[in-house]
Amino acid sequence: MASSAKKKCRQYIDGYLQYGFIKNSTDPKQPFCLMCHQSLSNEAMKPSWLSDHMRRKHPDKVIKPIEYFQELKSALESRSTLISLFKKQTKINDGGLNASYKIAEIIAKTGSSHTSAEKIIKPAIEALITEIMNQDPSSIIKAIPSIRRRIDEMSDYIEDVLIQRLKTTNFSIQIDESTVVDNKALLIGYVRYFDNNCALQEDLFFVKLLETDTTGASIFSAVKTFFEEKDIPYTKNLVSCATDGVMAMVERHKGFISFLKKLCPDILAIHCVLHRHQLMAKNLSPILNQSMNTVIKTINKIKSNSKCDRLFRKFCVDTDEQYIRLLLYTDVRWLSKGNCLQRFVNLFNAIVVFLQTEGQSDLAIEIQAQKKNIHYLSWLFRKLNEVSLLLQGKMITLIDCNG
Structure with missing residues (x-):
């Protein structure tokens, strides 16, 4: 009984270099990532786990040949002490x-x-x-x-250089309002522009505290005041503005964009791509929505009971599954739906067998009946998550992600 409960000790294989991992110099039992210099646990010494780490953390390195990782390994080994x-x-x-x-x-x-x-x-x-x-x-x-x-x-030097550039060139801004700790409302602005070498630049523009409400008028007043204090000719140089599409931003008469267009009538208003994905994810067809609810119900059935959760983990370990736990769905996190569906699909057969052994045959039958819809949802949201992750970086555009 004790031998069966003993954890497996996985060994490093030279083929793991294609995923960007080498042996940890301090602990050879742990894989070491050449890109982010992060050490993973011995349980992660699986091709599927290492590949998953690369897709999530370094999506731009997935298509790199093995020679690229060999060069990284050589550079790491030749560093001076x-x-x-x-x-x-x-x-x-x-x-x-x-x-x-x-x-x-x-x-x-x-x-x-x-x-x-x-x-x-x-x-x-x-x-x-x-x-x-x-x-x-x-x-x-x-x-x-x-x-x-x-x-x-x-900070002062960077701001001065940025302000001087925006005084003489066209630029676009992205505005977003968020509530942080202590119920403080912050207005964050990013700016994109072309420098003197015709290279696209992206910088944090400002962070302003909204002292009272977060209406379109208050947001516009904060942005307008900042432009005037820095003496930036925004009515002439501002060409586009991206927002998250909430009513305070885009409402026809009292939204931030409506106030901005009165001073900049030719400005282009853009709805953030990531927020569009979120809106689409909330409007599934009745059939797909039913399948999504079945997945959530199944996950909650296993995760809500601590004993059931422990039994499921042990079952996954005994059957040598790729993962040993399910992921809960959280509506406020954009990647949550895709991540929990992907994990559910990876453990689909294990979930069905586990429910049958635990006397939940009706739920197992319901899952099997909706297998195609669940796999389709997983594929759909995986693609959305890939675009969302690729957009999470500096100097990234939607064209780059499609390429």
Whole structure:
């Protein structure tokens, strides 16, 4: 009994390199991703799991030949050690100054607290220099000033450069309003434009706090005030605006777009592609909607009971299934419907057999009767999710995704 409960220890195979994975240098039992440098558990040492990781995390690398991953592997193995990296610093003060800006950039991109540099990064650098290089770290640590000041300097510089560019070129904006913690309403704007080299650029434009309501008039007032404060000729240079299609944005008389068109009558209003997908997903035919409800009912039947969930996991382990658990459907998450359907299809036969063994034959028969519809829904939402994931990045257009 004890031997049957013992977990399997999967071994790395050279063929896993085609999925972008090599052995973890610290633990050979774990696969290591060459693209995101993430280590997965030993249970993920399966071609299906590794391939799924690539499709979700690195969809643009799926079509890459194995030579591409061999080059990544060689580059990783030939990297210089941390000691040689520190020895290359010829000017400690200049190195500390440059490092402070790079550290500030990392902290700003991750959204971490400014104090994390003083509490974590600086002590870590001090420990590395002391223990590895056997040198006094005080001169380097002193050369790294306040991270918050560096972030503010970089932020102000980037904003000034962006504002100057928008004063002399046509641009498009994307506006979205969202409610965060403490019921605060934030208005976020992104901008796209062509620079002097005719290269398309995309940047975060502004983040404004809506102090009262989130009506079209309030949103328009916040955007208009920002343009006027920065002296940007938006009535002349603004050519298009993308929104999520809610009434506060597109309502005919009181929406944000209606106010904007009074000042910019030739502006092109665009409904966000991802929101269109969401609207389509909510309007299934009665037959497909019934099949979707059957899937949700089955998932809830298994997941809502802790004992049943544990039995299902054990059943999947015993039958060596690709996955051992189902995914719950959450309406507020765009990818949820496609992900839960895909997992359901992957475990379709296991679910049917499990329900039959647990005395749920009626539900098993109902699932089998709707098998074609369920597989079709899975395929449909998988395609929608692929487009949604490909659009989640900088400088990405719908044409790029179709290509």
